[in-house]
Amino acid sequence: MLQKMKSVLVVGPRRDYQEIIDVLYREGTIHLQDISGILENGQEIFTRMEVPKEEEISALLVKLHGIAHILPVSDEEPVKMGDCEESLQKLSTSALIARAYQVISNLESHTRELANRRSDLELRRTTLDNYARIMGKIQPIESQVPLLEGFEVTVLLIQKEFHEILDLVRPQLKAITHNQFEFITAELDENNIAAITVFSKKYSEQVHSFLFSQNVNEVRIPREYANIPLDEALNAIARNKEEIDTEIKTIDGDLAALSSRRYLEISTLARLLEDRLEEIRALNRFGQSENTILIRGWIPKKFLKRTKAALSDAFGNRVVVSEMDVSAEELENAPTFYDNPRWVKPFEFFMKLVSPPKYVEIDPSPLMAIFFPLFFGVIVGDIGYGLCIIAFALVMKWRFKMMEWIQQLANILLISAIPTIFFGFLYGEFFGNLGEEMGWIEPVTLFGITWNRLEAIVPLLVLAIVIGVIHIYIGLSLGALNAIYRRKKKHLLEKIGMMGVIAGILILVVTLMGIIPEFGTIIAAALMVVFVPLLIYGGGTMGAIEVMSTLGNILSYARIMAIGMASVILALVANELGGALGVAVVGILIATLLHALNVILAMFSPSLHSVRLHIVEFYSKFYEGGGEPYRPFGRDKGAE
Numbered sequence: 001m002l003q004k005m006k007s008v009l010v011v012g013p014r015r016d017y018q019e020i021i022d023v024l025y026r027e028g029t030i031h032l033q034d035i036s037g038i039l040e041n042g043q044e045i046f047t048r049m050e051v052p053k054e055e056e057i058s059a060l061l062v063k064l065h066g067i068a069h070i071l072p073v074s075d076e077e078p079v080k081m082g083d084c085e086e087s088l089q090k091l092s093t094s095a096l097i098a099r100a101y102q103v104i105s106n107l108e109s110h111t112r113e114l115a116n117r118r119s120d121l122e123l124r125r126t127t128l129d130n131y132a133r134i135m136g137k138i139q140p141i142e143s144q145v146p147l148l149e150g151f152e153v154t155v156l157l158i159q160k161e162f163h164e165i166l167d168l169v170r171p172q173l174k175a176i177t178h179n180q181f182e183f184i185t186a187e188l189d190e191n192n193i194a195a196i197t198v199f200s201k202k203y204s205e206q207v208h209s210f211l212f213s214q215n216v217n218e219v220r221i222p223r224e225y226a227n228i229p230l231d232e233a234l235n236a237i238a239r240n241k242e243e244i245d246t247e248i249k250t251i252d253g254d255l256a257a258l259s260s261r262r263y264l265e266i267s268t269l270a271r272l273l274e275d276r277l278e279e280i281r282a283l284n285r286f287g288q289s290e291n292t293i294l295i296r297g298w299i300p301k302k303f304l305k306r307t308k309a310a311l312s313d314a315f316g317n318r319v320v321v322s323e324m325d326v327s328a329e330e331l332e333n334a335p336t337f338y339d340n341p342r343w344v345k346p347f348e349f350f351m352k353l354v355s356p357p358k359y360v361e362i363d364p365s366p367l368m369a370i371f372f373p374l375f376f377g378v379i380v381g382d383i384g385y386g387l388c389i390i391a392f393a394l395v396m397k398w399r400f401k402m403m404e405w406i407q408q409l410a411n412i413l414l415i416s417a418i419p420t421i422f423f424g425f426l427y428g429e430f431f432g433n434l435g436e437e438m439g440w441i442e443p444v445t446l447f448g449i450t451w452n453r454l455e456a457i458v459p460l461l462v463l464a465i466v467i468g469v470i471h472i473y474i475g476l477s478l479g480a481l482n483a484i485y486r487r488k489k490k491h492l493l494e495k496i497g498m499m500g501v502i503a504g505i506l507i508l509v510v511t512l513m514g515i516i517p518e519f520g521t522i523i524a525a526a527l528m529v530v531f532v533p534l535l536i537y538g539g540g541t542m543g544a545i546e547v548m549s550t551l552g553n554i555l556s557y558a559r560i561m562a563i564g565m566a567s568v569i570l571a572l573v574a575n576e577l578g579g580a581l582g583v584a585v586v587g588i589l590i591a592t593l594l595h596a597l598n599v600i601l602a603m604f605s606p607s608l609h610s611v612r613l614h615i616v617e618f619y620s621k622f623y624e625g626g627g628e629p630y631r632p633f634g635r636d637k638g639a640e
Helices: 014-027 054-070 078-089 093-144 165-176 201-213 230-285 301-318 328-332 345-353 365-380 383-399 404-427 457-485 489-512 520-556 559-580 584-621
Strands: 005-013 031-033 151-159 181-187 192-200 217-219 292-300 320-323
Touching: 005 014, 005 301, 014 230, 014 292, 014 301, 031 230, 054 093, 054 230, 078 230, 093 217, 093 230, 151 165, 151 201, 165 181, 165 192, 165 201, 192 201, 201 217, 292 301, 301 320, 345 365, 345 404, 345 584, 365 383, 365 404, 365 457, 365 559, 365 584, 383 404, 383 584, 404 584, 457 489, 457 520, 457 559, 457 584, 489 520, 520 584, 559 584
Parallel strands: none
Antiparallel strands: 005 292, 005 320, 031 292, 151 192, 151 217, 181 192
């Protein structure tokens, strides 16, 4: 449910503003408000605080992160990390900035030189790898390549799908070199062809110019490898690669040594400066006079005492936290803070599908935590499927431990599997009618009615409608409570009128069906006489029209029975088809596949329809949304 919020005003000496902000940031309980509201109400001695050093700290963070990115991560012990953070945490913002400048001055140029040199060496090594690969491919045809003084060798790389270009290049080279050339082709790999071209150096400029104009990928072997046999060139490349690897290892050793000495300090500095930057950015919401600062915000009532104690411990009586009286309009705009019991928290996931409730509204999460599993269980209603859903949810929780949204959905499935098994017991279903056929279980009979879904279609349809009536009436009652809380008389009368009119219509219907005696018509007429005027007064003509919409909402709950019936029929088909195939192994395989499909559908379709019944039919009776989520000023606890 939503927590009660307190509007507070923190007043303290201006000279301590940074320390006050530090304490509030560490506590992480206050949702900051813009101080403009107070400044515009006659507090002319106060002005908005300016934001200093924001750009300077941002620039320092870019440089610190750049250095940290170059250095290998140092695996320091937690105790040592705590000592480093504790010593740096004591520094003022100005001292932290000075320390950052010092670190950057000592490390930035050196680490950048090492990183640039390493990058050049890696590029050089990649290039040598390419040369070696090409030379390795053309080495078998080396004997066909004439090594003549005054001739140049170049290699063309052609994708196989464009091999026709070789037929265009060859005659042009023949014309340029006056037939003084050799042109040999070989497959380089599964995608490329290498064409080795040998021609007189006096035509070098014309040949390269022609190849460039044709946009041919030309690989020029470096001069140091061009005029020697390929095996010698390959050996030379291998030696150069070893030299490069040795130098890269030396650079990595230098970076590792730097990291072991300075990485901890750099990463801690960056994190603390990020915190200070966020604190500084909050300054423009504060007010200041010559000697005083004002900080306004909302604190959940359960955190207020703790926050006061933290400020008192740090500043004694120099900092005062005052609880403010707020108007109804201000209270309506207070931030909303969910603090539900553990069994409700997974269902807060569905609240992300709509805008957050306003502070003065009722949080529907607990109701969804009750009705969603109930709807899910009524729809699926199979012991075997419930056990499969539990197994699936447990696997998902184990496999994706770090993904919060999957953990929430898996918890929802685990909770929903419990009523699924319960209703499976009532329906007598274990993988459809398999349990009943095997003599393990049979449908329960209550009040002379069997809960076998294939035989009790009408009673189950009535049950679904009754669930809908109860659900809608709870929604209308919550709407009435919201109206009382927000002091909206017409909305209250509209909700009361709607409940009375709907009750009158339902009594009239069951009377005409002969379910209750005829005097029910008199009760229905009396309800109409009393509640129709209330409905029209509270909601106008649209309120009267809304009656039909609400009746439609109630009928929508029939889908609980319809979707469940589709699942039963598919399970029955799986069992019947598996038994009719004659070959036991094939029959079991087919039945298993169909049941697996049905379980997958059972996890998605009932969930979607249950969510729809809540958001479309149920929420429309009381929920407005549009609230502001509670965002406390402080470090994200999940990032620690």
